[in-house]
Amino acid sequence: MKYVIGIDIGTSAVKSVLVSAEGKVVCEHSESYPLHRPEPGWSEQNPEDWADRTIASLRRLMEKSEADPADVEGLSFSGQMHGLVLVDSKGKVLRPAILWNDTRTTQQCRKIEKTLGSKLLDIARNRALEGFTLPKILWVQEHEPEILSQADLFLLPKDYVRYRLTGSLGMDYSDAAGTLLLDVANKVWSSEIAEAFDLPLSLCPQLVESSELTGTLLPEVAEAAGLLPSTRVFAGGADNACGAIGAGILGEGKTMCSIGTSGVVLSYESRKDINPQGKMHFFNHGEENAFYVMGVTLAAGHSLSWFKDTFAKEASFDHLLEGIEAVPAGSGGLLFTPYISGERTPHADADIRGSFIGMDSGHTLKHFARSVMEGITFSLRESIDIIRQSGKDITEVTAIGGGALNEVWLQMQADIFNANIIKLESEQGPAMGAAMLAAYGCEWFSSLAECAKVFIRPAKTYSPDPEQAEVYSGLFGIYQDVYGQTKDLNERLAAYRK
Template sequence: MSYVVGIDLGTSAVKALLVDKNGTVAAEASRSYPLFHEHSGWSEQKAEDWVQATIEALNELASSNGIAADQIEGISFSGQMHGLVLLDAENKPVRNAILWNDTRTTAQCREIERTLGDKLLGITRNPALEGFTLPKILWVRQYEPQAFEQAKLFVLPKDYVRYALTGELHMDYSDAAGTLLLDVAGKEWSGDVLSAFELPASFCPPLVESHGLVGTLLPEIAERTGLQASTKVFAGGADNACGAIGAGILSEGLTLSSIGTSGVILSYENDKDKDFQGKVHFFNHGKENSFYAMGVTLAAGYSLSWFKKTFAPNESFDEMLQGVGEVKPGAGGLIFTPYLVGERTPHADPAIRASFIGVDGSHERIHFARAVMEGITFSLNESVDMFRSVGKTVDKVVSIGGGAQNPVWLQMQADIFGATVVALENEQGPGLGAAMLAAYGCGWFESLEACADKFVKHAASYEPQPEAVETYKGLFRIYQQVYAQTRGMNEALVAYRG
């Protein structure tokens, strides 16, 4: 049996999956690494910690019982997006990596908007947000000029790990799309953006497709991991792109609903000119010459976790939600907006906060629990609604994460989205997508779609119920009014928050 490895470089840990030709996960290994918060709003990691953790995880996989090193044909990657790794002339990091969830760069975002104007959305297809890479580059140049002077090149997190394994420097399009330096539709580094900020073209690494072969393992890495030096290494992709691949989101009409701490609605797109006016993210896909649109709910699963911690701390989620399916759609006229930590899509607003609207004396805790689940799903439906408003088809939604663990929530998603919702048999997320890129790169399949047919296995399917669909249509329009009605109040309340 032959195998590939998918490496998912996350914010708290790296996870490596060993996958066979049937898409079965034969073994997995993970290693954690520290986060550094030197100042409020800062979030950094040491690039070498990623490398060490990845090598240890690969060594554990290579030691799996009954699997010989020569059976492992290829490796690919999924990586946390946007993180800045600055390299010197010898390709060594000049400082800690600044991560996607670092928020120090608000002033640099405003500078980008002033400098580029309409070119920003026209070229990069995304607004300037603190998480993106270019604002981080400008921050280092302004506040750490000595470090910036040493920097000759930048890469993203997974690209540095791959360089450490192969000695080759590249960046794939799906990750490059999150830098604000890529011409997303043209698939090239933007000369206009680079020149606007006086950055040389040599500051950016060569671009490559996600399934592209970028090298083999260095001899010393092969020795440390227990793998063969001839093991093929493929570029990989951004975590959201790989998550989409791992869920089979590879054709028009397919959409991903992912409910973790935050929530993501991601829809496949093959039209590079589709204009969302920056209201949702628009990135290159891990599938060649394809794209995806993505909206984000900041407090998705977190809203339900907050509710449990606050109102049912000694119960399991199942106990807390017992009977939620018996509450009719609309939770008895109760609406929740999940703005506990602000919101991203469609309201990029850090000051807005959550609300329960319509509370009366007949409501019990179970009504509030259902309203929280509905509110999270309404927030995700803001993105679905926006996709449809520009002519996108959303008729099948693959649901993963916490929202896929509860049959009531899966039916709720089908009813609110007005689309068929399916769960997956064995959810492995971005790591599986990375393994699929390696499998495709190794020539196991003629296309990523053929690979998905083998690797991605659907479980239960939920169809929208016409009566519930109509109820939720009316409630959703009311939900959409709450943001504007409460925005001013929340801004006034900022002064009273501890």
């Protein structure tokens, strides 16, 4: 028996999965670590926590599975994107990592836009958003110049963990694309962007492919993890890129919808000359010389969690959603917009807030719960439509995440997207994508697409109901009007938020 390991460095925990050559998840184990918020809007973690918990997760994985370490041929990573890790010439971390969900960098984003103008979208292919890495570097440059002066390199979360495990420094293209320092189409660090902000290009690490061999485990790490020092370690990729690989999004027309805390619509793209002009993200894929376009709903599953915790705290999710299929499409004229944390696609607006519109005395808790699910799915439909407008024919969408666990929601996605929704037999998300990168790197398969044929198995297809799809098409038009008609109201209400 031979195995690979996929490691996903998340925001709250690291997850390790042991996968056989047949694509079966033999064992998995997670280890959590703390998140620190020293100031309002700040979000930081200690990079050493990632490394220590990863090693602990690997040890428990090997102990639980009782697999022979000699049978583990390789491992790779998926990681939370954008987080800034600054290290000195000896690889020592200089300050806590500033994470993707840290919002302190609004002024730096405006500075980037003013300085670069249209060049930002031409080169980096993405707008300047608080979550990205370059604004974080500029914040350190302004507020902690003594720290930046000591920095030899900046890394992203999974790259620091890989360094701690192997001693090898580098960054793959899919993660580098989320920094705003990469020339995405040409796959090189942009000297033009770096020079515009007086940053030495040497601050940027060596670029590698996601499936590239980056070394083997350091002897002391191997011993602590219960693995052999000869275990091969491959670069890995950004969590969304690995999620795409793990869902089989490895060819033209392939699209996925992931509903977790946030929601993501992601579609494979082979053309490097695509420029969504900031309406959607455009990143390098984990597959070599491929790309993907991606839209994000900031509060997808979070909207449903918020609703349950606020209005049905004692109920389980199963109880809250029980019988919801009996509520007709449109929730009796009740419409929800999931802007409770602002919005990303197609409206990059941190100030917009959510709405329930059309409430009357006949509405029950079930109507509200269904309208929340519909509103989340309408928001994701906006990303689907932008991709379709670029010329892609989306007739099939692979569903992953929490939104793939409820049959009513899967059918709702089919009806609102007007596309077949594919539910997978075993959905491990980014960790599976990381394992597939290791399997491909170990030369088990001639391509990631060939690997996907073995590792990924569809379980069920949900097809759109023509009558329901027509109802939702009309409701979607109303939904799209809400943002413009509530934007001014929300700006005026902002002064009253405490």
